[in-house]
Amino acid sequence: MTKNPFTNSLKSPEIKDVIIKDPFWGRYIDLVRDVVVPYQWEILNDLVDIPVKSHAIKNFKIAAGLEDGEFEGFVFQDSDVAKWLEAASYVLEKYPDPDLEKKVDEVIQLIGKAQWEDGYLNTYFTIKEKGKRWTNLEECHELYTAGHMIEAGVAHFKATGKTKLLDIVCKLADHIYSVFGKEEGKIRGYDGHPEIELALVKLYEVTNNSKYLELAKFFIDERGQEPYYFDIEWEKRGKKEHWKGFKGLGREYLQAHKPVREQREAVGHAVRAVYLYSGMADVAAYTQDKELFDVCKTLFDNIVKRKMYITGAIGSSAHGEAFTFEYDLPNDAAYAETCASVGLIFFAHRLNKIEPHAKYYDVVERALYNTVIGSMSQDGKKYFYVNPLEVYPKEVEKRFDRHHVKPERQPWFGCACCPPNVARLLASLGRYIYSYTNDEIYVNLFIGSSSHVEVCGTKVLLQQVSSYPFEDMVKIDLKPSKEARFKLYLRVPGWCENYEVYINGEEEQIQKLENSYVCIDRLWKENDQVILKIPTEVKMVSSHPQVRSNVGKVAVVKGPVVFCAEEADNGKNLHLLFVDVNSKCKLEFNSNILGGLYTVEVDGFRMAEDDFGQELYKRHRPKFVPVKIKFIPYYAWANRGVGEMKVWLWQWSF
């Protein structure tokens, strides 16, 4: 792309301007509104009878002086409330609900009472370590928590028009601005866990107050500079650790091993990384900083080409919840945190805004259709923190190096970052489907929906009908309020080997793609209809040969949806199954599995285990029995009790 990427950044429609009506996503939208947000509210208020209590609202009550008690939970416990508020605001933006709004208002009231006179807001340091504000940025997530509160404030304002929470977070951000900076007397530091950066840019977007953007840029540019701030504060506070052994995680863990502009490889804690990179992309966009944008693109490519699971999960190691090294993607030991995939979506979406390319939404789709929705149980009340691509339950139970992997979703977590993260992402899904500029409309996701978008001074109603990814046809009706010339960009996913475009029933010969988007530049009239046919036939795919864990293995996919084999369908010992790669993949809708699910059946072989005898090692030619191997979508795994699961299966021949 030769044009200046910053001159025409894409905008996203507001949540309220997009109505999702989709056979696949409809139930998630409903689930978040009807179950997830109400359920998480109960959790945050400790009203659900589960072993792990949140205490997050209670902390605010104590900090506000309304109740007695001790702070409980992690130092970043406030962020659970903030993320819930953000999710609830997105729900309210779309579906006004006086009861929910009342709860939201009450929490905001409470937050206001917990805020200090000077704007500071954090229940841990209010209740537990009053004198220690801003003394341990490396470990204590104060700016991270502030960032989530700011995101909530912006979301609430946009949803309701009310300014109460926005005022609180502006006061908080102003306080932070007064404390941090290069000026004499200010702290020249940044948070151990990035998040404030992207939050400040959101605040800048709604307030247009450039000091928030300036502060975001400050945090980004200070990161990793010498002298190393985290060592300075460490010395200053007498080398006291908040988390035992934290210093041992090193600087890469925090993406502070070098200034961000010098970073070329995605390293360290995966969630920290993608939150940071998202903030970097935001700052690059608004400051027209090509250098920073190029770093973002390099880091994105590094993740996507070297460090991402096929499910859009990232983080190969439980230690440090971190990236390891290129092509190191073990399926069973994966960390693959839900939040990291959510953050990867944030990052990809932001890059696409600056310089649209279908590859960004390829990643959004991967993460969304697999790890993100797979992290939640079908009833919306249980969650995975870690999303492995292979589970052998005895290994999870008996091997310490798999202690992070759970074979079942959990009702809640001591560190409960993931569940509200999924909630806020799904509640705001409408923002990801379309993008637009002054004279362009982009269709990024194929989700049945309608939206009003204004291009070239004309209001355009887009109506998308799709059963993607299980059927191949995407139909888009365009209804401009008057005839108008603009460009319609339809994303062609990277995995798509051919596609067809029809306009008003006639096939359109597309000469070439623009950044893998089909571009239709024409004078649009009312009732124009565009059809995109994307063959999402079921395929078997391989990994790059450097992915050691997947040599000799294939995975079954349909479009962005990754499938897996489960014990429930295939019996025990999935490691004995071999897929015949020449077999046809038979797609079927199974109404009797989990309320209806597309499954895939392929021919394969099962290695016999009864002919080996009692020895461990010997000369042996195994016998194989032909079998049908059944796959279900990965997002639906572990909804039928504890059992084995495998995404990558042996291939029978090459």
Place this chain on the structure above:
Amino acid sequence: MTKNPFTNSLKSPEIKDVIIKDPFWGRYIDLVRDVVVPYQWEILNDLVDIPVKSHAIKNFKIAAGLEDGEFEGFVFQDSDVAKWLEAASYVLEKYPDPDLEKKVDEVIQLIGKAQWEDGYLNTYFTIKEKGKRWTNLEECHELYTAGHMIEAGVAHFKATGKTKLLDIVCKLADHIYSVFGKEEGKIRGYDGHPEIELALVKLYEVTNNSKYLELAKFFIDERGQEPYYFDIEWEKRGKKEHWKGFKGLGREYLQAHKPVREQREAVGHAVRAVYLYSGMADVAAYTQDKELFDVCKTLFDNIVKRKMYITGAIGSSAHGEAFTFEYDLPNDAAYAETCASVGLIFFAHRLNKIEPHAKYYDVVERALYNTVIGSMSQDGKKYFYVNPLEVYPKEVEKRFDRHHVKPERQPWFGCACCPPNVARLLASLGRYIYSYTNDEIYVNLFIGSSSHVEVCGTKVLLQQVSSYPFEDMVKIDLKPSKEARFKLYLRVPGWCENYEVYINGEEEQIQKLENSYVCIDRLWKENDQVILKIPTEVKMVSSHPQVRSNVGKVAVVKGPVVFCAEEADNGKNLHLLFVDVNSKCKLEFNSNILGGLYTVEVDGFRMAEDDFGQELYKRHRPKFVPVKIKFIPYYAWANRGVGEMKVWLWQWSF
């Protein structure tokens, strides 16, 4: 076997009575005498310039009041000195050496000075925690250290006839006897780390003092009883831990989760397990305890049929240095501690003494020819603690869950249990080759050697010539001092599919094997010669299908010797190599590799890595290039710099 296993236990010749002259083992025997024992002496005296210092001799000097200073090292640091003394004694038994004997005498002098008036001996509790003797058996290895000292005392006495160290350890054992037992006022406990049990039986063997046997039996039978002793002492000492988190390891870690007679599965810390089981076998033998012996046999079978690597290594998990669950034998995450294989040899040897069966020495051979000698560098000065079956150096460097694996042998360890363990085993190798009863001679190992054995009142000189396992013929000349009828048992290894026996040049038709030993019952005359032909052709073997890590893979073996592919011979990316299982294995002596080594070459294929492109996942039919894959014996790996290594390689077809 129907006969009473206890009526005719096998004896082993003394070290001094066996001369090893073997093209393979000769250099190890020389290496231990000429390099390993002298080098380890320097290490124990902190005379070698390496990062990790032993301080073990220094601790004795401080405890003896000869030097000032603090105790340094682990709570079991004394055992390094004891194991070295044992190894040095074995060397002295065979090769009188006034200089070495002087060093040994000096250390013994020093140990005597460090011993308390009442017999107690332990430098940690003498220097560092004087008042805390016997208060933390679970964690502090006092009886373990005592056990090693006792073994040293017995070895030294047998080697030199001197009683100085024997007296010290008898006094120590008498003290222990006075402290431990069921009687009122005695401690009804046992050590967290078994070792004292087998040591006390050795002391009983040389002193014929039955209280030592009684004490060994006491420790074994108390183990795992309720009330749980380790909780009693834990309460008593105010719940103080010596090792942080030790209690979290649980009771299985210590094999104290139930009384030993109720145990059926090998669990917990692998070295603890096999030391315990060895002591159990000893006590079973001397007390004719069939129940205990049956437990030993069950545990042995459980290890060998479910939990042992093909290299004779045990322990699949770094956490707890422990067994995990059946068939869980990951190659890359293996713990496979050298000491555990040494202990497994002890255990197998003891079971064979009670009820000879070739399967026991199959395991001795596996451990000996692979893990034990492979743990030591070719120059005898560097050691592996962990002996993985697959190494990808970047993984070892970057993945925390591989932090225990080192791609290179180390000059020493903070916890240096393994190097002197290998030294004492190899220095006493002569004891493992033959066994005998009143009227039977067993040939267990095919190692060129000669030995005098007395059967049926006749002295028999055995002279074995062999180039096993690289050549197939074992020749044994028998020279009885007069004609005598007795049975000669020749072990037929379990992997051996056919064999031939010749007596004085004529083939002997063997009807059936007795416990997998060929039995030749005849009147032996001077100059009788027996030839055993054991075809050790190079084979490719498979693992039991339940070993998940090895499905679709083969290993190359020749007799007991396991081979591996190294980067030095095959380039990087060993994970892309596929073995053609129909290919002929070409054995060759390579004089230019590591001073001369048998290597194996097989046909195979290398998956192309240059045709996949930059993506991580896509539909792809890999290309393969025919290659020759070269294997070297596993014991010789990692002697040519850091590189990849793999024992189990993909098989091209089934």
